[in-house]
Amino acid sequence: MTASSYRLGDTIAAVASGPGGAPRGIVRISGPLTIPVLRKLAVPEHREQLRPGRFARRLALGLQLPGWQLPLEAQVFLWPQGRSYTREAAAEVHTWGSPPVLQAVLEQLCRAGARPAAPGEFTLRAFLSGRLDLAQAEAVLGVIQAQDPQELQTALDQLAGGVGRLLLPVQEELLELLAHVEAGLDFVEEDIQFISPEELARQLDRLLDQLQQLQRQFQQRRRAESRWRVVLCGSPNVGKSSLFAALTGQAVLVSPTPGTTRDYLQAELLWGGMPLALVDTAGAEAVSTEKQGGVEGQAQHLARQQQEQADLVLFCLDSTRTPNAWEQEQLSRLGSQAIVVWTKADLVPRRPSRPPGLAAQMPVLVTSSRTGEGLGELRRGVVEKLRGLGSSTASVIPATAARGAEALGGAVQSLEEALRLVQAREPEELVAAALRSGADWLGQVLGTVYTEDILDRIFSRFCIGK
Numbered sequence: 001m002t003a004s005s006y007r008l009g010d011t012i013a014a015v016a017s018g019p020g021g022a023p024r025g026i027v028r029i030s031g032p033l034t035i036p037v038l039r040k041l042a043v044p045e046h047r048e049q050l051r052p053g054r055f056a057r058r059l060a061l062g063l064q065l066p067g068w069q070l071p072l073e074a075q076v077f078l079w080p081q082g083r084s085y086t087r088e089a090a091a092e093v094h095t096w097g098s099p100p101v102l103q104a105v106l107e108q109l110c111r112a113g114a115r116p117a118a119p120g121e122f123t124l125r126a127f128l129s130g131r132l133d134l135a136q137a138e139a140v141l142g143v144i145q146a147q148d149p150q151e152l153q154t155a156l157d158q159l160a161g162g163v164g165r166l167l168l169p170v171q172e173e174l175l176e177l178l179a180h181v182e183a184g185l186d187f188v189e190e191d192i193q194f195i196s197p198e199e200l201a202r203q204l205d206r207l208l209d210q211l212q213q214l215q216r217q218f219q220q221r222r223r224a225e226s227r228w229r230v231v232l233c234g235s236p237n238v239g240k241s242s243l244f245a246a247l248t249g250q251a252v253l254v255s256p257t258p259g260t261t262r263d264y265l266q267a268e269l270l271w272g273g274m275p276l277a278l279v280d281t282a283g284a285e286a287v288s289t290e291k292q293g294g295v296e297g298q299a300q301h302l303a304r305q306q307q308e309q310a311d312l313v314l315f316c317l318d319s320t321r322t323p324n325a326w327e328q329e330q331l332s333r334l335g336s337q338a339i340v341v342w343t344k345a346d347l348v349p350r351r352p353s354r355p356p357g358l359a360a361q362m363p364v365l366v367t368s369s370r371t372g373e374g375l376g377e378l379r380r381g382v383v384e385k386l387r388g389l390g391s392s393t394a395s396v397i398p399a400t401a402a403r404g405a406e407a408l409g410g411a412v413q414s415l416e417e418a419l420r421l422v423q424a425r426e427p428e429e430l431v432a433a434a435l436r437s438g439a440d441w442l443g444q445v446l447g448t449v450y451t452e453d454i455l456d457r458i459f460s461r462f463c464i465g466k
């Protein structure tokens with residue numbers, strides 16, 4: 001069933017508790033016939049209680065099921081129109097959790113005028129009634145499917161409006177700019193300008209900056225859908241592969257000859273509940289031109305690629321020697337997504353507390369792959385850093401991040417086009433069109449602008465009853 005074929009005027013019902021037996025089970029109903037349908041099920045002496053009211057209520061009712069001698073005892077929660085999850089009149093029947101009982105209730109409700117709900121149909125209605133935005137609807141799915149506390153927290157944050165908090169201010173500013181430009185269009189004859197091209201360009205530049213930052217966060221989050229990438233980098237022979245082996249327990253090629261690792265190695269790990277891929281790369285250094293085409297050149301290229309794709313870089317330094325020029329330069333360029341690891345600590349009983357030339361805020365961990373010193377701290381350091389990244393990246397579930405990154409890309413392109421038009425002093429109609437398209441793309445992330453295809457993609461992944 002596609003979103004377009006959901007019939008919205010219907011009253012829908014579904015078993016909303018999980019499959020299998022449980023002490024209590026829930027059947028959910030939503031739609032205009034909620035009360036009439038329930039009335040048909042209730043024993044005659046309880047029917048009077050089932051009246052539309054202004055507030056949510058709980059009733060203890062007996063329900064008649066065909067073939068049952070005694071009425072089924074149920075707690076029925078009623079929500080008046082406007083107050084429920086779907087914003088329709090809605091109810092939940094809480095009763096014994098046995099699957100045949102719940103099935104019998106559902107069948108009776110359907111005989112009385114409801115129809116079985118399609119997967120995600122309750123949430124679709126919540127979305128269409130404006131109760132949730134699209135990102136929140138996806139978050140409902142994220143809550144249902146969360147595999148660990150971290151995922152659950154992200155989904156809950158998003159449900160609480162995390163995406164809107166990030167994007168709405170940008171959207172509002174963009175619409176304001178658009179309003180200025182469009183106001184100017186009405187007065188072209190009089191030559192009145194509501195915003196100067198210089199000011200417009202400045203504002204656009206700023207919005208673009210914010211959007212690109214958001215886009216990066218969404219992309220990062222999307223990558224985190226599978227695993228965080230943690231990449232061991234550094235000069236040849238500093239002990240990256242040894243560290244990789246010590247951290248993963250995998251046997252790898254280690255040798256005193258620099259340039260031992262040519263390819264890259266990857267191990268999938270779960271540290272502190274965080275799924276991550278640890279990657280060992282070829283030692284990097286400034287490659288001379290004659291080496292660039294050869295195996296070393298290719299190994300270096302692969303290593304650089306890995307470093308670029310990393311969520312977190314473990315930059316390894318050999319503590320038996322002072323950092324060389326290339327390392328000094330790398331250190332000065334490492335951002336916040338890096339940890340400096342001092343290797344081979346067992347070989348250096350006395351060492352300065354930090355490598356020279358390192359920014360003060362850059363964390364340094366001292367390790368030895370031989371004795372195991374510092375490996376626990378390194379693991380904890382990595383987990384902590386990834387947690388930090390997780391909370392500084394957009395608090396969105398991966399499905400939203402994937403959809404959002406695409407739409408944000410569209411918004412960025414539109415705004416870049418608008419900026420180009422402004423700078424080239426092109427007609428304001430064209431600028432307005434580009435801004436409008438930017439606002440539409442943002443609307444897609446938030447779900448204020450959506451297509452049937454997007455709805456289908458999202459709601460088809462839900463289970464029935466949600």
Ligand SMILES: Nc1nc2c(ncn2[C@@H]2O[C@H](COP(=O)(O)OP(=O)(O)OP(=O)(O)O)[C@@H](O)[C@H]2O)c(=O)[nH]1
Pocket residue numbers: 235236237238239240241242243253254255256257258259260261262281282283284343344345346347367368369370371
């Ligand atoms: N004593 C001691 N030796 C180490 C330690 N870690 C690495 N080594 C030695 O340092 C040398 C280089 O180690 P590798 O792990 O191959 O270094 P690498 O950074 O992977 O080197 P490339 O792959 O060539 O870039 C080997 O001889 C290791 O035995 C350590 O913690 N203690």
Ligand SMILES: [Mg+2]
Pocket residue numbers: 240241242253254260261281282283
């Ligand atoms: Mg190696």
